C-alpha cells in the first residue's frame with residue numbers, strides 16, 4: 129500500500145545499498161570482495177542430497193542411466209533457486225552451477241555426456257515468466273563442462289501445477305507433452321536433461337522416453353534439488 133513513509137524507507141534502503149556491503153542472502157553477514165549472493169560458509173553448510181550414490185528414482189528405474197541431485201530440498205536451497213527466476217544476470221546461473229557441481233557426486237560421468245537438454249516450458253508460460261530457468265542452468269552447465277545445449281525441444285501441453293495431482297496423474301498428464309526436433313540431433317547421443325527441481329520425476333521419465341524414441345544412446349538427468357528421498 130502506498131504511503132509517504134513506505135516510500136521514504138524504500139528510498140533510504142536503496143541509497144544505503146550503494147554504500148554498504150552486500151549481505152549474504154542466507155545469513156545476512158556482509159560478503160567479502162569477490163563473493164556474490166551467498167557466502168562460502170553458507171554454501172559449504174548446505175545439505176547435499178541424501179543419496180550420494182545418485183541412482184535413479186524408484187519410479188524411474190530403467191528410465192535414466194544417472195540422476196544427479198545437488199542438495200536436499202530445504203528452504204535455503206529454494207531461496208537460492210529463486211535467484212535464477214528473479215535475477216536475470218547470467219553470472220547468477222554460473223555461480224549456482226559452480227557450487228552445484230561441487231555438491232554433485234560422480235562428476236566425471238556428467239562430463240561424458242554429449243548433449244544437455246533443458247526441460248522445456250510451454251511458450252505461454254515462458255512469455256509470462258520471461259525466462260526458462262532450466263535453460264539458464266543448462267547453458268551455465270554447458271559453459272562449465274564444455275558441452276553443447278539443445279534448445280529445440282518444445283513443450284506442447286501447459287500442464288497444470290503438478291503439486292495438485294496424484295503420482296499416477298502426474299505421469300499421465302505429461303504423456304505427449306513434449307515434441308523433439310525431427311532432425312537426428314539426439315541419435316546415438318548420451319543426453320543429460322537439466323532442471324532446477326524434480327518432484328515426482330514424471331517430467332524426466334516422459335522426456336527420457338521421447339529421447340529414446342529419437343535414438344538417444346542414453347538418457348541421464350541433473351537437477352539442483354528434489355523433495356523426493358525415496359531413492360533405491
Ligand SMILES: [Zn+2]
Pocket residue numbers: 152153154155156157166167168169170171
Ligand atoms: Zn551466509
